[in-house]
Amino acid sequence: MSGKGLVFNIQRYSVHDGDGIRTIIFLKGCPLACPWCANPESRKAVSPTKWIKNGVQETVGEWREINDLVDEVMKDEVFFRTSGGGVTISGGEVLMQYEFAAKLLKVFNELGVHTAIETTGCFPLERIQTLTPYLNQVLFDLKIMNLQLAKKIIGIDVGLSKLNFEFLLTQKQIQLIPRIPLIPNYTIPIENLEAIAQYLSDLSIKEVHLLPFHQYGSQKYDYLGWEYQMKSTPTLSSEQLLICHQIFQQHHIKANIDGL
Numbered sequence: 001m002s003g004k005g006l007v008f009n010i011q012r013y014s015v016h017d018g019d020g021i022r023t024i025i026f027l028k029g030c031p032l033a034c035p036w037c038a039n040p041e042s043r044k045a046v047s048p049t050k051w052i053k054n055g056v057q058e059t060v061g062e063w064r065e066i067n068d069l070v071d072e073v074m075k076d077e078v079f080f081r082t083s084g085g086g087v088t089i090s091g092g093e094v095l096m097q098y099e100f101a102a103k104l105l106k107v108f109n110e111l112g113v114h115t116a117i118e119t120t121g122c123f124p125l126e127r128i129q130t131l132t133p134y135l136n137q138v139l140f141d142l143k144i145m146n147l148q149l150a151k152k153i154i155g156i157d158v159g160l161s162k163l164n165f166e167f168l169l170t171q172k173q174i175q176l177i178p179r180i181p182l183i184p185n186y187t188i189p190i191e192n193l194e195a196i197a198q199y200l201s202d203l204s205i206k207e208v209h210l211l212p213f214h215q216y217g218s219q220k221y222d223y224l225g226w227e228y229q230m231k232s233t234p235t236l237s238s239e240q241l242l243i244c245h246q247i248f249q250q251h252h253i254k255a256n257i258d259g260l
Helices: 066-083 094-110 125-134 147-153 158-169 190-202 218-224 238-250
Strands: 004-014 022-027 049-053 056-060 062-065 086-090 114-119 137-141 175-182 207-212 254-257
Touching: 004 066, 004 094, 022 066, 022 094, 049 218, 062 066, 066 086, 066 094, 086 094, 094 114, 094 125, 114 125, 125 158, 137 158, 147 158, 158 175, 175 190, 175 238, 190 238, 207 238, 238 254
Parallel strands: 022 086, 086 114, 114 137, 137 175, 175 207, 207 254
Antiparallel strands: 004 022, 004 062, 049 056
16 A cells, blocks of 8 residues: 655554553644653654754654554564554544544554554544544543633643544543543643543543553753753652542542553
């Protein structure tokens, strides 16, 4: 199948981005501006980015053919089959390259490979509807629920994100997993977590994944020559994690803390 997409990384043997052992394809492009972003090289337009790493200028992002990507990923098929894993398309924001993503997912779907995406649902519903026929699982990030704060801080339309999330709930063939990044000063204020928990409870959601803040992507900002606003932000204490966990428990929602 012809078609090209801009890919900036392929990560193998992941166990935190869907069921089983997975290979993650990271697509370039994201319209959001999350201060804590761990993949800043993926942000902004769907075009290659230059950065300087260890004194050498590199181009981040390569246009890849669908067949080429499928051939590379299917080298890991034995791990998918034995672990119940598969392919996850991430970003960036996968909906930036939704037409390419749909074609790619269709091929994996036809090959019998379990498919997943990671998204914030920040585009019109038609984009995610293009992908749903070929999806088994969606990892859906919910961040800041206050409409004004979400727009100001990360540039997301919460109403649009909710529309996408609630549509996916109607797609019974898809396992929908809400995920909440636990970011000091941004997402972990009690009123924000309470708003998320209440929203999910009202929709009869019984499980969420909590993603504790980390500094793994901080050096990338230096490569890009960008200011990293979270440089002095500490990781969450066990007490803070417990408070976050308990908020969801109080709403009868099982909260899994990823990466621990």
